Amino acid sequence: MKAAPFDYVRAATVEEALSALSGGARVLAGGQSLVPLLNQRLVRPTTVVDVNRLDLDHLHESGSDLVLGALVRHRQVETSPLVRRRAPLLAEAMSHVGHVSVRNLGTVGGSAAHADPAAELPAVCVALDATFGVRGPGGPREIPARDFFLGPHRTALAPGELLVEVRLPRPPPRSRHAVVKLSRRHNDLALVAVVACVTVRDGVVTRARIAVAGAGPTPVRAGAAEALLVGRAPGHHAVAEAADAAADATDPPDDRHAPAAYRREMAAVLTRRALRGALGQVVAP
Numbered sequence: 001m002k003a004a005p006f007d008y009v010r011a012a013t014v015e016e017a018l019s020a021l022s023g024g025a026r027v028l029a030g031g032q033s034l035v036p037l038l039n040q041r042l043v044r045p046t047t048v049v050d051v052n053r054l055d056l057d058h059l060h061e062s063g064s065d066l067v068l069g070a071l072v073r074h075r076q077v078e079t080s081p082l083v084r085r086r087a088p089l090l091a092e093a094m095s096h097v098g099h100v101s102v103r104n105l106g107t108v109g110g111s112a113a114h115a116d117p118a119a120e121l122p123a124v125c126v127a128l129d130a131t132f133g134v135r136g137p138g139g140p141r142e143i144p145a146r147d148f149f150l151g152p153h154r155t156a157l158a159p160g161e162l163l164v165e166v167r168l169p170r171p172p173p174r175s176r177h178a179v180v181k182l183s184r185r186h187n188d189l190a191l192v193a194v195v196a197c198v199t200v201r202d203g204v205v206t207r208a209r210i211a212v213a214g215a216g217p218t219p220v221r222a223g224a225a226e227a228l229l230v231g232r233a234p235g236h237h238a239v240a241e242a243a244d245a246a247a248d249a250t251d252p253p254d255d256r257h258a259p260a261a262y263r264r265e266m267a268a269v270l271t272r273r274a275l276r277g278a279l280g281q282v283v284a285p
């Protein structure tokens with residue numbers, strides 16, 4: 001099938017993109033999600049605004065934040081020494097996304113704006129308290145990740161707004177992380193995935209960040225599971241209780257890919273594995 005007709009605008013500046021983004025327009029970034037939607041006529045924008053020429057592929061530190069421009073490609077995130085040092089959870093999560101050809105084109109902004117509940121990048125952003133920098137007709141604004149994802153493929157971006165960057169705060173020193181993904185085929189979108197980042201000092205968990213993808217309308221931040229871990233020695237009991245609490249926080253879909261009960265069970269199993277991985281424990285089969 002071919003896309004329905006649309007006007008094509010290749011913007012050279014953010015201002016040009018914003019002025020083209022009125023009415024029924026759509027941003028084109030890496031095209032990995034938008035082009036299939038266009039070809040299946042699941043979306044029929046009047047105008048497609050290609051933003052690939054914009055100066056939004058910066059990747060740098062700003063104060064205690066790591067700043068990723070919306071056009072940074074997944075593969076850049078995965079391989080950047082700066083990201084590996086400053087946000088290793090994100091670098092590892094991106095290595096699980098699709099295949100290299102997808103990662104070469106897919107962008108940080110595209111993955112966030114597409115808001116697939118099973119996607120890795122939104123889950124990491126929710127786990128690590130990222131902030132999204134947005135430009136729009138009303139001027140610039142910032143949206144915390146916890147308020148950004150509203151439902152499957154729904155975000156807090158208002159019509160005509162462009163996501164321009166993602167800011168990730170620095171995790172505490174000696175934090176450890178893990179990403180565990182369950183999918184039908186290697187690097188398909190997750191049935192369920194768990195990202196975790198844990199800090200242990202003097203044998204006690206001082207900070208835990210856990211998010212589950214594929215188990216709710218948005219990425220699920222497992223706050224109760226995190227609270228169960230903090231202040232405790234990271235033993236098997238604490239991990240098992242946290243894993244059950246993470247599963248309790250999910251609201252999985254019941255669809256042709258997997259029943260809700262299976263996804264919830266997997267959320268517990270994968271959280272256990274992620275925490276054991278992050279804590280350097282032996283992962284049980």
Ligand code: FAD
Nearest residue numbers: 027029030031032033034098106107109110113119120163
């Ligand atoms: P596009 O496809 O260009 O755009 C996606 C949507 O976001 C569109 O609605 C577009 O208008 C909007 N948009 C894009 N950029 C902006 C912006 N700056 N501001 C506002 N709106 C914007 N993802 C995973 O997370 N995990 C996987 O395992 C995975 N596997 C995949 C396997 C295959 C075979 C394919 C084709 C894709 C897969 N993906 C996966 C999706 C991939 O990560 C996409 O790259 C991503 O979802 C969209 O990024 P994009 O840059 O291609 O965006």
